[in-house]
Amino acid sequence: MAWTPDPSRWHGLFTLLLAGMLAASTTQAAEKIEPSTEMTPAGGGETACPECPANPGVHGILGGPHFVVADPRTPAANAACEACHGPSREHTLFPTRIASIRFGEGSHLTPEEQSAQCLGCHQGDHIDWASGTHAAEDVSCVSCHSLHAGRDQVLNRVTVADKCVSCHLRVRMEINKPYRHPVREAAITCTNCHNPHGSPAEAMLVRETVNQTCYQCHAEKRGPFMHEHEPVQDDCMHCHNPHGSNHENLLLVRAPFLCQQCHSDHSHAREAYDFEDLPLGSGSRQSRVVGGACINCHSQIHGTNNPGRRSMRQ
Ligand code: HEC
Ligand code: HEC
Ligand code: HEC
Ligand code: HEC
Ligand code: HEC
Ligand code: HEC
Ligand code: HEC
Ligand code: HEC
Ligand code: HEC
Structure with missing residues (x-):
């Protein structure tokens, strides 16, 4: 028989359990909590999880693209919360048993394993992920994406750079120099030049070379010219720093x-x-x-x- 959630029963139980969870989290190293492995019976995960009062902050995901029930590709149509968090029957019965898959710092999975959980559905859009620098440096999907927040900071052109420079401190300093691309004004941003999901080019550029990347917007510099200046054709970076500079025109010197x-x-x-x-x-x-x-x-x-x-x- 499918387990039916009973919210009235939950609340009393819940306060006790929450206290237990807090205690458990401080003694986690000593007392290993085994993640559950069994799928919640049909109707369990889909209904029990969203109703759980444990963490109202997570409910933002319900209004997003992952919970479009009519779309057969979404988690909503495929085991709901468990599509990402793994089979977690025991967790829905006994909330002190953690969901089998967690993300971010509290996770017992490696960053690579966490990303694999997403790539099961998103492999197609991200063929260069595995060969990219982020994957190689243990940056996982959830290092950038916040799935439970109503709004994901990195999907917004105005806020994406803030997220990027929270790790890239040197670039943060550079985009605040007196001469810079209008990144702070969001007229152009990191993703105009870089693909955070990896690319075949160096520095995960969106085009094959630095120059091709620049020509997207500075087409007049492409030429061909009757008299070319060798370093310009070779690499704009001989003279410019695209992130910012103390010298006019983003010049290095x-x-x-x-x-x-x-x-x-x-x-x-x-x-x-x-x-x-x-x-x-x-x-x-x-x-x-x-x-x-x-x-x-x-x-x-x-x-x-x-x-x-x-x-x-x-
Ligand atoms: C598309 C994948 C995905 C789905 C579906 C999903 N989650 Fe999450 N969940 C995550 C990720 C990633 C995090 C890490 C924090 C973040 O990104 O907001 C997380 C964090 C959490 C947390 C914070 C505690 C912790 O483990 O760190 C809770 C609680 C949670 N999810 C519950 C749920 C519930 C309940 C549902 C179903 C309504 C659900 N999740 C559906 C991916 C998902
Ligand atoms: C069961 C399949 C499934 C899983 C697992 C899954 N996703 Fe998705 N995701 C989707 C679908 C379907 C969409 C909607 C795509 C569309 O509309 O083209 C989506 C959309 C997204 C979007 C775009 C959101 C937007 O607002 O446009 C992001 C970002 C995303 N997923 C990240 C993740 C991450 C990170 C994980 C792992 C924690 C993950 N997904 C796990 C199926 C999945
Ligand atoms: C370094 C930060 C970062 C990491 C790591 C990252 N993403 Fe993204 N993701 C972004 C940004 C930024 C965008 C918006 C892209 C744009 O504006 O062109 C995005 C967009 C998306 C979208 C929306 C569709 C699209 O491609 O534009 C999906 C789906 C997605 N990411 C899934 C993933 C998955 C799955 C992983 C892990 C394999 C991942 N992302 C890792 C930053 C990141
Ligand atoms: C959680 C931390 C983190 C976030 C957030 C993050 N990165 Fe990174 N990124 C790294 C690490 C670690 C490396 C590898 C070391 C390095 O080159 O700094 C890296 C490398 C890079 C590289 C150099 C690639 C190469 O092959 O030399 C680029 C470009 C880059 N990131 C762009 C971005 C962009 C754009 C965003 C935002 C969409 C972003 N990063 C967000 C951690 C992060
Ligand atoms: C106008 C294009 C452009 C923009 C916008 C841009 N970059 Fe870059 N970035 C480059 C180029 C070109 C390189 C150097 C590639 C090379 O060395 O061959 C680079 C290199 C990098 C590197 C690796 C080397 C280093 O300097 O540490 C990181 C990390 C990086 N960018 C992050 C970012 C972040 C984060 C943003 C947004 C705040 C951003 N970039 C915006 C063009 C751009
Ligand atoms: C997505 C479009 C875009 C791309 C790609 C791009 N730029 Fe720009 N660039 C701009 C804009 C917008 C400005 C500001 C123009 C203005 O203020 O009139 C600018 C201004 C500049 C300036 C003059 C800055 C100043 O101080 O006035 C230089 C130099 C420059 N870009 C070099 C580059 C180089 C080198 C690359 C490749 C690494 C590049 N740009 C890629 C859009 C772009
Ligand atoms: C007052 C104008 C002027 C200034 C300032 C100037 N140049 Fe020239 N430069 C010329 C002229 C005119 C020629 C062509 C000379 C010829 O054909 O004999 C030339 C030729 C050159 C050549 C071609 C090879 C050669 O030596 O004949 C180079 C390289 C060069 N200049 C570099 C520079 C550099 C580097 C600077 C700054 C340190 C500079 N120039 C400053 C006017 C100037
Ligand atoms: C990264 C190296 C590099 C930098 C920096 C550089 N050049 Fe050149 N320049 C070259 C090369 C290589 C040639 C072609 C070979 C030659 O004629 O010496 C050249 C050729 C020239 C020529 C001669 C063109 C001709 O047909 O005779 C002039 C003039 C010139 N550069 C001026 C400058 C000026 C002015 C600057 C500074 C704004 C500058 N260069 C910066 C490498 C550079
Ligand atoms: C040899 C050094 C050198 C190289 C290489 C170089 N630039 Fe420049 N660039 C300059 C100098 C010097 C200025 C400022 C003088 C001026 O206003 O023309 C400048 C100015 C600019 C400007 C702003 C003024 C304008 O002309 O629009 C842009 C945009 C620009 N460069 C783009 C590029 C791009 C794109 C590349 C690569 C295709 C490139 N530069 C390669 C030296 C260089």
Whole structure:
């Protein structure tokens, strides 16, 4: 016979059990609680769990996509709570017996095993998960996703970056520098460039290379140009930090030093501040040297189509 929940019986029992659970949690190491292994009989998990007053905070999941009963792919249509928490008959009968699968810090499963519980249904959308850095570094699905909260912070473009930088502290510092992409304004966010579920590219970029990733929005930098500047075609990161910088235009280093990292071997490139070395006639030298230095003259730094201008000046 299917077990029928009786809320009136539950409440009295529950207060006692809650006290027991709290005590148990402090002595858990000493007294090992075996997780239950048996499925709740039909009608049990679906009805008993949502009615449980133990933790009203978990009920947010009932209004979300996992509890669309009409959708045969959802947990609601497949053993409900037990689709994620595992067969937990004993838990529904004796709440001090924990559900067989728990997530996050209280879990006895490895992060990989926890993610496997989700991938059973979500493998299709996440083919690169296993080869991604997050999986390799023991970050699990629930390190980012909050399934019981009514709103999942990482599914919202405005709040996702906060979640990411809660672990990525250096990036947090970078996106707060004076020159940065408008990440804090949510005009662009981490997931425009990275796929948190893994990708075949380095740093889990959403495109094959850094440059392809940038061209999504800065298409004009792709060229082709009649006169290309080698490092631009190679990798935007030679000169920019996409997360943020203390220098205008997200530059790693300010010109002329930026340029002199690679151009110090001949003529004026070595010493742009020395007026006498400059290749142009006298006159307005002063104004050309101050401020942006090299860029005042070589303004088409990403490449140019002007046939006469090999040195990227117009
Ligand atoms: C889609 C998978 C999924 C389903 C379905 C699900 N849960 Fe959870 N549950 C989780 C995850 C993941 C956590 C960890 C915290 C979080 O993400 O909010 C969790 C945490 C909990 C917790 C907090 C205690 C603990 O173990 O850490 C309770 C209680 C809970 N779930 C009960 C339920 C109940 C009751 C249902 C059915 C109404 C249910 N869950 C359905 C995934 C699920
Ligand atoms: C029984 C199958 C099943 C299991 C197990 C399951 N999910 Fe889902 N999940 C679904 C379905 C179905 C949807 C709705 C997909 C859609 O509408 O395209 C969904 C939707 C989602 C969404 C999108 C939510 C939204 O608001 O758009 C996230 C995130 C998610 N699941 C994460 C997880 C995580 C993390 C786990 C493991 C703790 C998990 N799921 C376990 C079936 C499952
Ligand atoms: C590092 C954080 C992070 C981890 C770990 C993570 N996700 Fe996500 N997930 C996200 C973000 C961010 C989005 C929103 C994607 C977007 O806006 O393009 C998302 C979206 C989703 C969606 C909605 C559909 C989609 O693909 O856009 C599902 C389903 C989902 N994740 C399931 C999972 C599962 C299953 C795992 C574990 C195998 C997992 N996620 C691990 C951050 C994460
Ligand atoms: C629970 C902590 C945690 C959260 C949350 C998290 N990450 Fe990570 N992430 C890590 C760890 C650990 C690594 C591996 C060490 C490292 O590179 O910092 C990593 C690595 C990365 C890498 C480098 C990949 C590589 O191959 O070099 C990227 C990119 C990344 N995460 C993006 C994100 C984004 C985007 C989000 C938010 C959607 C996010 N992370 C959320 C922990 C986290
Ligand atoms: C405009 C694109 C872009 C945005 C937006 C972006 N990144 Fe990156 N990120 C990159 C590129 C490009 C790399 C470097 C890849 C390489 O080294 O080849 C990188 C590298 C990383 C790395 C690994 C190396 C490192 O610097 O630690 C992490 C972690 C990371 N990003 C996290 C994030 C997080 C978190 C966010 C959101 C706050 C974010 N990124 C936003 C483009 C971006
Ligand atoms: C999703 C779109 C998007 C992607 C992808 C993107 N950017 Fe941007 N980028 C922007 C936006 C938006 C701005 C701000 C434009 C403005 O303020 O007028 C910007 C501004 C910049 C600036 C000028 C910053 C300043 O201080 O004015 C640089 C440099 C830049 N991006 C480099 C890159 C590089 C390098 C990449 C690849 C790693 C990249 N962007 C990828 C959207 C993007
Ligand atoms: C050799 C160094 C160098 C490389 C490599 C480089 N940039 Fe730049 N970038 C600069 C300099 C210097 C400026 C500022 C001068 C200016 O305004 O043109 C700049 C400015 C920008 C700006 C803002 C002003 C504008 O022109 O729109 C964007 C966007 C930008 N770069 C994107 C990129 C992208 C995308 C790549 C890779 C395809 C890239 N850069 C590669 C040096 C470089
Ligand atoms: C990462 C290395 C690197 C950086 C940084 C760099 N360049 Fe270059 N640059 C090259 C290479 C490689 C070439 C092509 C080989 C050559 O002509 O020396 C080149 C070529 C040039 C040329 C000559 C083009 C021609 O057709 O003769 C000019 C002018 C130039 N760079 C200016 C600059 C300026 C200005 C900066 C700073 C904003 C800069 N470069 C930063 C590597 C770099
Ligand atoms: C006052 C304008 C001006 C400034 C400032 C300037 N350049 Fe030039 N640069 C030129 C002109 C003009 C040429 C072409 C010379 C020629 O064809 O003989 C040139 C050529 C070059 C070349 C091509 C190879 C060569 O040496 O002939 C490189 C590389 C170069 N400049 C780098 C730099 C760097 C790096 C800086 C900053 C440290 C810089 N330039 C500052 C005007 C300038």
